[in-house]
Amino acid sequence: MTSHQPPLWRRAVAEMLGTALLVCIVVGSGIAAQQLSPNDVGLQLLQNSTATVLGLTVLILMFGPVSGAHFNPVVSLADWLLGRRSRTGLTLAELGTYVVAQMVGGIGGSVLANAMFEVGTSISAKDRATAGTLLGEVVATAGLVLLIFSLAATRRGILAAPAVGAYIGAAYWFTSSTSFANPAVTVGRIFSDTFAGIAPSSVPGFVLAQLVGAAVGVGLLVLLFPAASRMADDVVVPHPSQKDGS
Template identity: 55%
Template sequence: MSTDVARKFAAELVGTAFLVMAVIGSGIAATRLSPDDVGLQLLENSLITGAALVALILALQPVSAAFNPVVTLVERSLGLIGTRDAVALVTAQVAGGFLGAVVANLMFELDAISIASTDRSSSGHWLGEVVATFGLVLVIFGCVRSQRSDTVAFAVGGYITAAYWFTSSTSFANPAVTVARMFSDTFAGIEPASVPMFIVMQLVGGALALAAVRLLFPSANPIPEESR
């Protein structure tokens, strides 16, 4: 592994770990602070996740800040990274997600690993994941291909915060995070049986978004100032 790939691997591992810590940790804190109000719990969970994404992307974007296998696969499809790099980054994301779940559990004095029992298997959840992932990929690459990469952190943070609420699945939109959330039987958990279809739907959403990105942004040329 080259030094450049090693740096990207480390950035993706650390970034995804902190993202999962934000998702799971804020979910645990929310249920403890607002035990009788599920709506408030979701608000707290979504705001913390969105804020963490902004901070992590701003910090790690100069190295690598996908934190999401679907985003990495789209980058590979667009020729932005090579196959070996993509494999390394996805590996880092999955490993980082697992690490983040374990640390989040331990921070709140729970078992390091507890298999989630929350059933999220329904056609509504699956459609929600297609929509959530489609929107996320479109937001990211709409910014990137119009040469506004400096806005990605804020666009992604805002989108994910909103998508927690307008999608039926609460917008997992990330295979690495979905797998990680199996290992915490808390507010953000998802039972193992629900995971495969979530990932399939995320890949479908990513593929549809890739087609939309190529249609809407056929080149990486900047959008004329008067058209913005």
């Protein structure tokens, strides 16, 4: 059977670049906001969230046709898990490759943002982990997973770019954690001691909360959309689904 699936190395490059640019947008706009509005944290968050909404939407449109534009280990993990019964979605080897690419991209994006603004790359001292922010990460991640996979299950994946961008933008404000909802972004933000940074000590709690949130999202998805597992190849956006063995 002829396949149009891009080879794994190309998809990995797309995931690395997409995640790097996403973190670069988050960190870079955070630095810019801090410089432009040094005395107004609310305005800083508005500037940071607006840039993230617009940037994430563009990145999904740009890289989605190549890799599906996951840019997020919990999305890739859910994709692998949901696809096991129907033999769709990522294989275990592809999952590992995606996650490594996303993590490398996340760190690289933070370093790039620091360099553009001539801010030294240093480990963040910004502690974020509290009971409230960890609950916020559970909520943010569960909603993100449910949104992405419900769109695929109902064949509306073409709407993922604006929908995911809108959700993350809203979650900046309605969650106490400002919605990291992504282990790769969380790890990347360690390397910028700026508005968008997070202290290493807060990261394990955030990642655990994100994994719990992903499990909640998958559970709700299976309850509400039983056929979701058959559409794992259309996550985050529809892309070629035939495996080519590359």
